Amino acid sequence: MPKPEDTNALSEAALALDRELRRFDELSAQATRIKLTTEKSVERATEALTRAAECQDRIHAHVQQLVAAVGAARLKQETDAAALMRRAEQIAARRKEFADVLQRMAGLGQMAKEVQDSLRAGPSGIEDVQGRMQTIAEEAADIARVAGEKEMEDVARQADVLRQQILAALNKVALLAGKARA
Numbered sequence: 001m002p003k004p005e006d007t008n009a010l011s012e013a014a015l016a017l018d019r020e021l022r023r024f025d026e027l028s029a030q031a032t033r034i035k036l037t038t039e040k041s042v043e044r045a046t047e048a049l050t051r052a053a054e055c056q057d058r059i060h061a062h063v064q065q066l067v068a069a070v071g072a073a074r075l076k077q078e079t080d081a082a083a084l085m086r087r088a089e090q091i092a093a094r095r096k097e098f099a100d101v102l103q104r105m106a107g108l109g110q111m112a113k114e115v116q117d118s119l120r121a122g123p124s125g126i127e128d129v130q131g132r133m134q135t136i137a138e139e140a141a142d143i144a145r146v147a148g149e150k151e152m153e154d155v156a157r158q159a160d161v162l163r164q165q166i167l168a169a170l171n172k173v174a175l176l177a178g179k180a181r182a
Contacts, residue, residue: 013069017062024059027052101155104143108162111136119173126177133170137163 031048034041111132118129140163147156 010066010069010073013062013066017059017066020055020059020062024052024055027055097150098152098155101143101147101150101152104139105155105159105162108136108140108143108159111139112162112166126173130170130173130177133166133173137166137170140166 027048031045031052034045034048036042036045115129115132115136118125118132140159144156144159144163147153147159
């Protein structure tokens, strides 16, 4: 977050220059309007010229301050832009990490659908289905671990919930298989 003094340096320098330029315009107009018909008017015109010359010196100083403020603002903008580029690279890398883990999660979904289709087909091959369910649970546990290590909290939570659901379903299938054998 920018500090107030950083954001105001440029505008303050510009405003100071603007005020001095306006003052110079006034003094310049005053010096040219004075009729040089009396000694007093010549003195007033000379005084206005002197003040205008002093004003020009201040204008030069304000221009230098404005140039310095513009330089500082440019440097800050370049620094901020470089930081944004680094952040964009971090975000792109993070998106790839998420995409990889989510792709593994999608694979689990496909495996779970295949198990579900096998269960609908009937009790034949129940041991194979149980093995596949155990594989899905292990893969979900690994995804949850990886997601946890990478601080992908929501994905880790989803993978763990899926693992728990598959293990619960596996227990039910094992109970049903035991009853079918008996």
